[in-house]
Structures are given as C-alpha cells and as structure tokens.
Amino acid sequence: LLPRFNVLAESYFRKRGSALAINTICTDFRDSLLTRSLEMVEHWLQSEGLGLPPSPYCCLAGGALGRGETTFSVVPWYVFIYGDDLGGADYFKAFTYRALAFLEKIGLLKEGSKSAVLKSFWRGSRTQWRDEVVGELIPQGARGLMELVRRTDLRLVSGDVDLAGEMANLIRSM
DSSP: OHHHHHHHHHHHHHHHOOHHHHHHHHHHHHHHHHHHHHHHHHHHHHHTTOOSOSSOEEEEEOHHHHHTOOOSSOOOOEEEEEOOOTTHHHHHHHHHHHHHHHHHHTTSSOOSSHHHHHHTEEEEEHHHHHIIIIIIIGGGTHHHHHHHHHHTTOEEEEEOHHHHHHHHHHHHHO
C-alpha cells in the first residue's frame, strides 16, 4: 500500500502544489497504517494465546512525523513505550519483535540492517524511558540537550493517551 500511496500523494502534490496538504495526507496515512499494524500485532498475539497486553502502551512519532511534516519520503522515528507491569516485558518483547518485522515489511521502517531498523524504532518500558532521559541524556550536557530538543517533537500516534502524555511531559520538563 505504501508505494502506491506515495505515487498518489506525489501526483496530488504536482497538481495542487500545497506543502501543507501533502504533509497532512501523508502524516494521516502513515499514522493510520501504523495504528492498524499495531492492532493486527495485538490480535495475532491474542490468537496465539498470549492474551491482551498486560499494561498500557503507546507509540509516539518523532522528527518530521512528530511535527506532522511527513512527505512521501521520510526517515521514520518511532518510540514505543509500555507500562512497568512485571509480566509485561516478555509480552512486549514478542509484540515489538512482530511489530518491527511487520512495519519493515510494509515499508514504514527503514529497510536495511537490523541496527537501522532498531534506530528508527526505540522501544522500552516507562522506567527505561525515564532512565534514558534522566540518567543518560541529562548528564551529557549540551549533547544530551540536543537529543532532548529532538524528542520534544514526539506526538502520540497510537495507544494510551495518559502514558503518552506522561512520557512526553517528562521530556518537556527536562
């Protein structure tokens, strides 16, 4: 779907010439595709007997995606955060493994090496996110500040609104 959509979006842009329109439709399409993909992964895991997610989760988009400045060619950056439920680590390990493979296959993540895919899809628990922000980025000084600024563009695409708000507010409060 994504390559076909990109052709349609490019054609639309050539007719209209509106950057705002192309940003809006490309962002909305990718958001919808990501949301539906995560719903499918959740359904697959449930049908395999792993049940429903043991805690809330959210997927945030950053960079151009987070600012809603998506075009037909964008380098994606997603942040997937899940709650700190003790049994959740195994479930979300399986969830993110499936999600990464599926998102790469449909073209929402950069193709290539495993490290390229992982670089465009940060994933971890609420505590891991806090530890990275407070424990790793803040002590880095100017370099850490630049990474914090980059993360202020994070925008909820799918999942729990409260968890996403808490995680985005952590960045902004720093």
